[in-house]
Amino acid sequence: xxxxxxxxxxxxxxxxxxxxxxxxxxxxxxxxxxxxxxxxxxxxxxxxxxxxxxxxxxxxxxxxxxxxxxxxxxxxxxxxxxxxxxxxxxxxxxxxxxxxxxxxxxxxxxxxxxxxxxxxxxxxxxxxxxxxxxxxxxxxxxxxxxxxxxxxxxxxxxxxxxxxxxxxxxxxxxxxxxxxxxxxxxxxxxxxxxxxxxxxxxxxxxxxxxxxxxxxxxxxxxxxxxxxxxxxxxxxxxxxxxxxxxxxxxxxxxxxxxxxxxxxxxxxxxxxxxxxxxxxxxxxxxxxxxxxxxxxxxxxxxxxxxxxxxxxxxxxxxxxxxxxxxxxxxxxxxxxxxxxxxxxxxxxxxxxxxxxxxxxxxxxxxxxxxxxxxxxxxxxxxxxxxxxxxxxxxxxxxxxxxxxxxxxxxxx
Amino acid sequence: xxxxxxxxxxxxxxxxxxxxxxxxxxxxxxxxxxxxxxxxxxxxxxxxxxxxxxxxxxxxxxxxxxxxxxxxxxxxxxxxxxxxxxxxxxxxxxxxxxxxxxxxxxxxxxxxxxxxxxxxxxxxxxxxxxxxxxxxxxxxxxxxxxxxxxxxxxxxxxxxxxxxxxxxxxxxxxxxxxxxxxxxxxxxxxxxxxxxxxxxxxxxxxxxxxxxxxxxxxxxxxxxxxxxxxxx
Amino acid sequence: xxxxxxxxxxxxxxxxxxxxxxxxxxxxxxxxxxxxxxxxxxxxxxxxxxxxxxxxxxxxxxxxxxxxxxxxxxxxxxxxxxxxxxxxxxxxxxxxxxxxxxxxxxxxxxxxxxxxxxxxxxxxxxxxxxxxxxxxxxxxxxxxxxxxxxxxxxxxxxxxxxxxxxxxxxxxxxxxxxxxxxxxxxxxxxxxxxxxxxxxxxxxxxxxxxxxxxxxxxxxxxxxxxxxxxxxxxxxxxxxxxxxxxxxxxxxxxxxxxxx
Numbered sequence: 001x002x003x004x005x006x007x008x009x010x011x012x013x014x015x016x017x018x019x020x021x022x023x024x025x026x027x028x029x030x031x032x033x034x035x036x037x038x039x040x041x042x043x044x045x046x047x048x049x050x051x052x053x054x055x056x057x058x059x060x061x062x063x064x065x066x067x068x069x070x071x072x073x074x075x076x077x078x079x080x081x082x083x084x085x086x087x088x089x090x091x092x093x094x095x096x097x098x099x100x101x102x103x104x105x106x107x108x109x110x111x112x113x114x115x116x117x118x119x120x121x122x123x124x125x126x127x128x129x130x131x132x133x134x135x136x137x138x139x140x141x142x143x144x145x146x147x148x149x150x151x152x153x154x155x156x157x158x159x160x161x162x163x164x165x166x167x168x169x170x171x172x173x174x175x176x177x178x179x180x181x182x183x184x185x186x187x188x189x190x191x192x193x194x195x196x197x198x199x200x201x202x203x204x205x206x207x208x209x210x211x212x213x214x215x216x217x218x219x220x221x222x223x224x225x226x227x228x229x230x231x232x233x234x235x236x237x238x239x240x241x242x243x244x245x246x247x248x249x250x251x252x253x254x255x256x257x258x259x260x261x262x263x264x265x266x267x268x269x270x271x272x273x274x275x276x277x278x279x280x281x282x283x284x285x286x287x288x289x290x291x292x293x294x295x296x297x298x299x300x301x302x303x304x305x306x307x308x309x310x311x312x313x314x315x316x317x318x319x320x321x322x323x324x325x326x327x328x329x330x331x332x333x334x335x336x337x338x339x340x341x342x343x344x345x346x347x348x349x350x351x352x353x354x355x356x357x358x359x360x361x362x363x364x365x366x367x368x369x370x371x372x373x374x375x376x377x378x379x380x381x382x383x384x385x386x387x388x389x390x391x392x393x394x395x396x397x398x399x400x401x402x403x404x405x406x407x408x409x410x411x412x
Numbered sequence: 413x414x415x416x417x418x419x420x421x422x423x424x425x426x427x428x429x430x431x432x433x434x435x436x437x438x439x440x441x442x443x444x445x446x447x448x449x450x451x452x453x454x455x456x457x458x459x460x461x462x463x464x465x466x467x468x469x470x471x472x473x474x475x476x477x478x479x480x481x482x483x484x485x486x487x488x489x490x491x492x493x494x495x496x497x498x499x500x501x502x503x504x505x506x507x508x509x510x511x512x513x514x515x516x517x518x519x520x521x522x523x524x525x526x527x528x529x530x531x532x533x534x535x536x537x538x539x540x541x542x543x544x545x546x547x548x549x550x551x552x553x554x555x556x557x558x559x560x561x562x563x564x565x566x567x568x569x570x571x572x573x574x575x576x577x578x579x580x581x582x583x584x585x586x587x588x589x590x591x592x593x594x595x596x597x598x599x600x601x602x603x604x605x606x607x608x609x610x611x612x613x614x615x616x617x618x619x620x621x622x623x624x625x626x627x628x629x630x631x632x633x634x635x636x637x638x639x640x641x642x643x644x
Numbered sequence: 645x646x647x648x649x650x651x652x653x654x655x656x657x658x659x660x661x662x663x664x665x666x667x668x669x670x671x672x673x674x675x676x677x678x679x680x681x682x683x684x685x686x687x688x689x690x691x692x693x694x695x696x697x698x699x700x701x702x703x704x705x706x707x708x709x710x711x712x713x714x715x716x717x718x719x720x721x722x723x724x725x726x727x728x729x730x731x732x733x734x735x736x737x738x739x740x741x742x743x744x745x746x747x748x749x750x751x752x753x754x755x756x757x758x759x760x761x762x763x764x765x766x767x768x769x770x771x772x773x774x775x776x777x778x779x780x781x782x783x784x785x786x787x788x789x790x791x792x793x794x795x796x797x798x799x800x801x802x803x804x805x806x807x808x809x810x811x812x813x814x815x816x817x818x819x820x821x822x823x824x825x826x827x828x829x830x831x832x833x834x835x836x837x838x839x840x841x842x843x844x845x846x847x848x849x850x851x852x853x854x855x856x857x858x859x860x861x862x863x864x865x866x867x868x869x870x871x872x873x874x875x876x877x878x879x880x881x882x883x884x885x886x887x888x889x890x891x892x893x894x895x896x897x898x899x900x901x902x903x904x
Contacts, residue, residue, distance in 0.1 A: 250860045252868075276861040296684075298858025319684050321858035341685060367823070372862045373830040374822050376838055378855055380847055381696050382815035423903070462721050463903040479900070484724035491722060495715035499658060512647055512723050 027051035035060055035068070035076070042066055050074045050097065058084050058103070065091035073098040073127065078112075080104065087115045093122040100129040109161060111136035115143065123148065133161035134182065137169045137191075145174045152182035154205050163204070166191040166214075174199065181205075185227065188214040195219075202226055208249075211236045220244060230256040230275065237262070243269045246278070255280040256297070259287070267292065277302045278320070281310075290314055291411065299325050299365070308332045316410050317341060317360070321378060324360040326401060327369060335360060335403040339410045347408045357402040363390035366397070413438040413559060413590045414459060419468035421454055428454045429465070430614035438558065441581070441591040443601045446611035447642055452594045453492060455611070456561055459592070460489055472559070485515070490552040492563040492594075498537030502528065502547055505536060509551055519554040525576055526550065542568040553580060560584065562593045566600055578604060598635040610641055617641065648720065648733025649740070655716070656709070656741040665701060665742065669749025677757045683764045687771065690750070691850050694775045695843050699782040700807050702742060706786025707803045709738045711796050721904050728896040731787070735895060739783040743776045750775075767853050774846040777884045781842045782807070784891035791898055810843050818844075831866045839879075842887045849880045 024038045024046060032038050035057055038048045044064045052072040058081040062068070066089075075098045078084040082103040085094065092115075099112045111133035115121055117140060124146040128134045134150045137143065145164060154160030163179035164186045166172060175197040179185040185201030185208045188194060196219035201208035208224030209231040211217065220242040224230040230246040233239055239262065246256030256275035259265070262284040271293045272278035278297040279289075282305040289312045294300035300320040301312070310333040317323045318341045337353070345354035364383050368375050377383050390397065416434040420427075428451045436442055444452045457463040459470055461477055461484065469476055472483050496505060510517055523529060526546040531539060539547070545568045552560070566574060581591065581604055595601050601608065602622060610618035610625075618625060618641060622634055631637040656662050672693065676686040713734060720730045754768060786803050793799035818837050822830055838844045851859060852871060859871045870876040 248857075250857055252861060254861070274857050276857050296854075296857065298855065298861050319688065319854075321855040341682075367819070371822050371826040371830075373826075373834045373867075374819060375859060375862050376834045376844075376848065376851075377815055377819055377822075378847075378851055378858065379691065379695075380815045380844065381692075382812050382819065384692070385812070457904070460722055461727075464901060481724055481726045484722065487722075489722040491718065495718055497655065497713065497716040497719070499655065508651055509719075509723070512720070512725065 021045045021047070023047045023049055025049045025051065026055075028053045039064075039066065045091070058082050059086070060084060061086045061088060062092050063088050065089055067093040068095065068097065069093075070096035070098070075100065077101050078103060082108075083110045083112075083114060085113045087113065087118050087121055090119045091121070092118065094124070094126060095122070096125045098127040098129070100131070102128075102131040102133070104132045104159060106159070109133050109136065111161070111165075114138065115140045119143070122146070128152075128163075131161070131182070133165060134163040134179070135165070137164075137166045137172060139168045140172070141169065142171045143169075143173075145172065146176055148177045150177065150179045150182065152180065154182050157183055157205050160205060162187040162210075163201070165189075166194060169194070173197070178202075179204065184208075184210045185224075186210070188212065188217065190214060192216050197221055199223075200225075204228065207232045210234075211239060215239075218242070223247065224249065224256070226250070229254045229258060232258040232260070233262050233265075234258070234260040235262075237264060239265050241265065241267045241270060245271045245273070246275055247271075247273045249275045251276060255302075258282075259284040262287065266290070271295065272297055272300065280304065281307050283307065285309055287311075288313075292316070294318065294320055294323075296320060298322065301325070303327070303333075310334070311336075313337050314407075314411055315339070318410070322362060322365045322368075324401075325365045325369060326361050326398065329398055331398040331401040335401070337405045337407055338403055339407040340403065341410075343406045343408075345406065352408050354406040354408055357404045358406040359391055359394070359397065359402050361397045361401055362387045363396055413473060414592070415469075415471040416455075416459070417469050419455075419458065419470065420466045421451075421458065421463060422466055428614055429458070432468070432611075432615055434609065434616055434619070436590065436592065438590045439585075439588050440606040441585060441593065441604055443605035443608045444592060444594045444611065445601065445608055445638065446617075450611040451614050452611055453563060456563055456592065456594065460484065460487065460561065485513070486557050486559055488552045488555055488557045488560045490548055490560075490562045490565055492567070496536040496544065496547070498535065500536055501533055502536060502539075503532045505547070506551065506554070510554075513555060515555045517554040519550055522550045522553055522580075525580070526573060540568075542570060542573070545569055546573060549577060549580075553584070556587075558589055560589055560591050562591065562595075564595055565593065566595060566597050574600075598638060602634045610638075612642065645726075645729035645733045645736075648725070648730055649736045651716075652713070652734045652737025653741055655713070656737060661705065661708075662741050662745055665705070666745035666749045669746055670752060673750045673753030677753055683757075683762055687764055687767050688854065690768075690771055691847075691854070694771055694778065695847050695850070696811055698746065698775050698778045699811060699843060702739075702779045702782030703786045703803045703807045704800075705742060706738055706783040707790050707799055709734070710787055710790035711799065718904060727899050731791075731895055731899045732892070735784060735787050735892065738787075739780045742779045742783065746775050746779060747772055767850075770850060770853055774849055774884075777888065778842060778846055780888045781884070781891065784888060784895060787895050788891050788898070791895065791902065810841050814841050815844065831862075835866065835870055839883050842884065845880055845883055845887070849877065849884075852876055852880075 024042055026032050026035055026038045035055055039062060042048060047067040050070045052074050054075040054077055056077045056079055058078040076084060078101045080101045080103045084099050084102055102112050103110045112128045112131050113123055114136040116138050119141045121143040123135055126148045128150045131152055135145055150163040160183040162184040163182040164174060166188045169191045171193045173195045178200045180203045182204050184206050185204045187210045189212045191214045194217040198221040200223050202225040204227045206228045208227040211233045213235050215237045218240040223245045225247040227249055230249045249256050255277040256272040257279045260282045263286055265287045268290040273295040276298045278294045278300040280302045285308045287310045291314050293316045295318045297320045299322045300317050302325040304327055313336045315338045317338060340358050343354055343358045345356040347354055364387055414436040416432060419429050419432040421429040446452050454463055458465050475483055477483055506519055528546055531543055607621050609616060626637050629637045629640040631640055676689055680686055785806060789803045790799045838848050
């Protein structure tokens with residue numbers, strides 16, 4: 001009997017909350033004209049429908065579970081006063097807003113949408129413009145950031161913010177967003193179990209995607225194009241990088257992917273195209289590079305500092321100015337069964353594997369390392385002659401740095 | 413017709429012409445004579461603008477020739493050694509020169525005169541020296557110009573062709589043309605020339621008619637007269 | 645001048661060497677494309693051919709033609725034609741026929757391969773333009789050398805030496821000076837040194853297309869301005885034009901003062 005009572009009570013409660021959850025409409029001609037007012041009046045689990053129009057508001061604090069839906073992309077103009085929306089409750093959804101003019105400050109990181117210590121939030125279909133920080137997740141969990149468009153106007157690193165920033169957050173899905181012209185497109189610090197999928201991050205001042213002290217994250221299917229540098233993965237563990245495209249990241253210290261102090265990662269199925277450096281590796285061990293395409297990069301892979309027990313296998317190295325730069329006389333990494341477009345050997349036994357090993361490090365790449373101006377002699381006959389003599393009898397390049405089984409045909 | 417004043421020319425350290433003065437009037441045949449290396453060809457080439465003098469001036473028909481080229485329209489020149497582009501046919505060569513000169517020409521009459529018809533479709537590299545010289549003569553005489561310069565025209569010619577050449581020279585002289593000829597064949601010179609110019613050590617040593625030369629050297633034979641004048 | 649050009653060109657078209665040259669390029673194009681089946685690789689190999697072989701062929705062909713057409717030249721000199729016209733005409737005849745062999749010889753296989761639908765067309769056109777420039781430059785240098793040397797063997801020797809110097813030795817000296825003076829800022833020096841060698845200049849022009857991502861890895865601001873903007877392309881083309889015009893001008897100047 002008592003059990004039955006409880007059940008009925010629970011059902012009534014559920015029905016009740018559902019029945020009582022109402023929709024509050026905000027528009028310039030409605031009785032409720034501002035979003036703040038609507039939030040103040042709303043009960044938990046209410047929906048606030050924001051009609052088309054411009055709302056000049058900032059410091060909108062959402063402190064109860066609410067759904068904010070914009071109809072026809074209403075504009076919230078912060079007039080550069082400070083932060084615009086703060087979420088400080090679980091189960092908040094924000095959908096279809098157009099937020100602009102976030103305040104810039106040198107002392108606090110104003111964001112267009114900030115999530116603080118909250119769970120189960122969804123931020124989707126939001127458009128951000130003229131921002132400082134875009135979406136800032138702080139000590140939050142189990143949220144989703146989907147289909148947002150962030151277009152900043154950052155000019156200098158010191159007074160610009162990141163597009164999507166995760167700090168001490170876990171189990172977040174960041175997918176199908178487009179982030180352009182901010183400092184870092186997506187930035188993760190102390191954030192674990194994050195999935196970053198199918199985003200487009202381009203023209204950002206610093207990095208397209210940046211990991212610091214974050215573990216067990218996955219990013220796949222993203223495109224990083226024309227950023228200061230593509231993706232930087234630093235001091236992090238077990239990051240899975242799969243099927244991404246790193247393109248046109250040009251510049252002095254630019255690269256498609258930077259690995260710094262990274263152990264035990266897998267990098268597979270990615271495309272590195274026309275970057276100054278495809279992958280720059282520093283102090284990273286036990287990493288498997290597999291099935292990647294390196295196309296027309298300045299350097300496909302640049303190895304600096306101590307890197308041990310890495311395996312580079314079944315990749316395509318196509319028309320890179322240099323396939324590999326290596327600044328040590330020791331080699332503990334394995335190169336095997338890659339396709340190198342520069343390979344000139346033959347395959348007499350017709351097993352698809354070249355009969356003579358390929359040496360991916362050219363003498364010229366050493367010379368350029370030492371005297372960078374010599375890059376201007378790239379592809380000159382003199383250099384070809386020197387490289388050829390080094391190939392015949394290696395003096396400067398590590399003796400065992402070879403691909404003993406170079407493939408004759410490109411891996412499809 | 414031609415005025416040469418104070419002409420100097422050195423090849424390297426070797427002076428060839430040293431202050432040469434010469435004046436040639438129209439309507440006569442002049443023979444330029446002199447020992448080997450006396451500067452005959454250099455003089456002719458200077459008149460043609462092929463050799464650039466170090467000093468002095470040359471006028472042809474009252475125009476200074478320095479840096480000029482149009483006056484060559486008034487000159488027909490027969491070079492000493494008949495060097496032609498080997499892979500051309502005789503006919504093509506004649507057509508080419510006609511195309512370049514853009515003047516009325518009567519090559520057919522000349523071809524007939526020297527019996528060149530069978531050679532018209534032959535390549536120049538396959539011709540004998542004499543036949544080449546005949547082609548050379550055709551190319552020289554086919555245009556109607558007031559001044560004709562012949563450098564060793566008798567080279568390699570057979571007696572019949574030589575007779576034809578002499579006939580041709582006299583015919584053209586009859587039309588009032590001026591000739592400047594060099595030759596080592598004294599008999600030929602004696603037959604055709606009205607006046608001789610004798611070059612020695614880069615200067616004019618003698619200029620006058622053949623009879624005047626004979627008188628001067630007390631010789632009756634022209635060849636001996638020339639020999640006498642060259643041994644001072 | 646046009647007439648001389650016509651006859652020189654006509655003369656060359658009848659010589660077997662133009663065909664050898666043309667067939668060589670035709671064969672090279674076909675082999676590269678149809679045995680390799682990779683357009684980018686073909687373009688890179690072609691670049692090596694163009695910056696090494698085209699100058700060599702231009703040089704040898706130029707010297708050879710100049711000496712072989714001595715008779716033709718002498719014949720023309722007595723004709724009422726301006727001297728410079730004779731030499732410019734012959735020069736343009738040789739350079740023109742070589743350029744034509746190059747462009748047609750490589751163009752035909754690439755066109756058959758379907759280049760016009762590919763985006764490698766720009767790289768390829770740049771290669772051909774560079775090849776044309778190098779042909780003109782080295783033919784002009786060869787004519788200059790031949791004009792200043794009556795002795796055939798000497799002329800040939802000097803011409804091949806000039807090629808060897810510009811194609812290989814120059815870069816060796818260049819590299820050594822860069823390494824010796826590596827403590828000093830060198831980007832200005834290296835760009836200027838590039839300007840003084842038409843082969844390096846052409847190579848740079850092609851690098852701008854093929855290896856821009858590597859070139860932009862270098863720190864120097866001048867490099868960045870040169871390679872990162874259209875400035876590099878423009879300066880290179882202007883310099884290549886100068887490299888063509890100056891030897892041609894000298895050819896005209898020297899020919900006016902030469903005795904024949």
